[in-house]
Amino acid sequence: MPELPQYTKSQLALRNGQDKPEIWVAYQGIIFDVTESRLWRKGQHYEHWAGQDLTPELADAPHTHEVFVRFKAVGQLKP
Template structure:
């Protein structure tokens, strides 16, 4: 699986490039086509970063990541 640095992930925030990516537990997911991540934000969460620590405050479980396309690993 391809590895990406936190800096590379940060560029996929919906502002700097067209791609919108997020990371969770070391895996990077593509949320570009998700209506929930329009413009790179989802409620108070920002794309282009690791959201592992933020999931504990979410109203859903990590099962939501099962439906997303995996891009690679966070290096």
């Protein structure tokens, strides 16, 4: 598998469904493109906002990390 490009938190924040057409979220250092998900329209999914690292918020979600297998990994979050 080719190495994914790295993005900063600031670059991820621009993919919030408002500033750029892409809607991205990060989980455990991997950035996923959720643009095509009807659940992420306008960059919001329940109380969660796109363009950020959702790792700490997943514990409160009604689903597990397995939900991310549906989405394409597009990058790595720079530490």
